[in-house]
Structures are given as C-alpha cells and as structure tokens.
Amino acid sequence: MTVPPTTRSRLDSAEAARLLASRGIVPTRQRVQVAAVLLARDQHLSAAALLERVNREGEPVSKATVYNTLALFLRKGLVREVVVDRARVFYDSNTADHHHLYDTDRCTLTDIDADQISVSGLPALPEGTVVDNVDVIIRVRRRRS
Amino acid sequence: MTVPPTTRSRLDSAEAARLLASRGIVPTRQRVQVAAVLLARDQHLSAAALLERVNREGEPVSKATVYNTLALFLRKGLVREVVVDRARVFYDSNTADHHHLYDTDRCTLTDIDADQISVSGLPALPEGTVVDNVDVIIRVRRRRS
DNA sequence: CTGTGTGCAAAGCTTTTGCACTACT
C-alpha cells in the first residue's frame, strides 16, 4: 500500500494510523501526527521543519520523539534520508527509486526519476557484498555572473 | 601542481608549506600539520580521525582549528567532502573527478574512477543554473545470510 | 597605529541516551 497521489498538506489521523499499522508500527498519537504531516505527499523536510509543522498544527511532540520517529520510519522504509551536505539532511517521503537535484543557492531539492538517469559501469564489488542502493546527487548553482 | 603519488603517511613540512602557498593559503604551523597528514596520499579521513592523528604526531592543534582548516582547504579545492550519511563525513584528499563506494558494514569508503562509471540522461536544469558537480555513492552491504 | 588574518575557548547547534511511565499478559 502506498500513499495515493494528493495535494493535501496533511493526512487525516485515521488514514495515517492505518498506514503505520500496515508497516507494523504502533500508531501512537505522536507518530500519527508526524506521519500526517510528512507522508501527506512527496516532499523533502528537515527534522527541524517537520518538528515546527507538527507542533504548529497539533498537540506538542518533543524534538527527541521526532528524531526517534524519523529513525523508526527510516528503518521501516516509510521515508528515505537524503544528506545533501554536512549541514543539510532531508527526509524524503518519496520512497520510489529516484535521485536528486540540489540547488546550492536556493537550498532546494528536486526529485529525478530513476529511469531518467542511467548509471552504467558499476565496478566489481568487494567479495560477498551486494548493492544496497545507488545515490546520485546533481548539485547545481547559479551561473557565474 | 598536484601531490605526487606516494605511500608516505606524512608530507614533510617544507613540502606541505609549498603546497599551501601555491594555493594562496598562508602556511601556518597548524595548517602545515593538517596538510602533512591529510594530503600525504589519497585517503578518506573524518575530522575526528584527522584531529587525532595530527595531535598524536606533532604540536597540539585545537578541534576548532581543524574544522576551520578543513573548510578552508575545501574552499581552495585541496580536499573534497564526502557525506556518506548523517553521522559520517569524510574529507577526501583525492580531488580528481571520481565517485565512491561505501561498505555499510565495514564503514569504509573506496574511490571509483569517474571514467569507470557513466551517468547519462541528466534532466533539464532549472533556468540559469549550471552543474556544479555530480556525486554518485554506491552503498554495498554483506550479502544477507 | 590601523587593518587583515589566525587560532581556539566557549557557545550553539543537532542527535542520542537513559529512564520514568504506560499498556498489555
């Protein structure tokens, strides 16, 4: 089951709870609130931005719980972590296979479909290992004036 | 001017100082010590590991200075920053165009020559932007038993 | 003496941990 395409900025609680339960996550109030904001549509949010929106729109949830909940969602495959640079980590609610384009001046992240880009010539992998995932980040900047 | 291929674990101070000066960096004692360790050969070091080696092998250098020096070297193009995940940032003394293979179980990073891999099908870029760089990170893990 | 640049202690972040609490059996 995946989130249906939508432009809503929040899922309703029942829907969010069902989604969590379907992944074996106990749907507590805090987790439902986080899911309702983050999983409403494909988007890229930092932990800080997510915390701010969750607390603006509902009952208080602590910073620690948001972090722990993000780690849980990550482990359960509900979100992906996109690390753009040392100072900028985004949580991506689009879990389909895709890559990223990062505008270094505007600090915005855009998805690129996996089948738009092809990566060929993977090298021999170390003995006994398999590919877990391949991340491509294309960084762009304003043209030098 | 580039660092000659070598297996040394440190550059001598004069050589490190010359390299810094050639990039317009004032070769202070602290910067020479950092360069002597980091730029001796192609390698991937975390800030913490670098600090530890610099202090083990010479006069004390503070943590803040190591961070500030890394940011300076980065700006001047002497090193690249490789962000593998939220908790793991490496400074890469190989500044040639290349990509990375990360072993998630052993936490080790390996270089992949840029011409071994080809990325095709870059999407249309936003108006007025140019590609700054393209990072490919291949994450591998031990085969599931 | 003034201005530019450097190094680092301390401050400010983000993230993790340890424990009190809850909800089941």
Next chain:
DNA sequence: AGTAGTGCAAAAGCTTTGCACACAG
C-alpha cells in the same frame, strides 16, 4: 507482578562563532 514498548528531559557530540592575539603596512 512482569515484560515490552514509548516519549522526552537531559546528556553527549559535532560544528560554528566571537574575540584576543599576531603580524604587515
């Protein structure tokens, strides 16, 4: 009562900032 799981305040850890100092003009 015992066990497993949850939420968060406080602790830990990483990175940046602000300022004292050094040096050149």
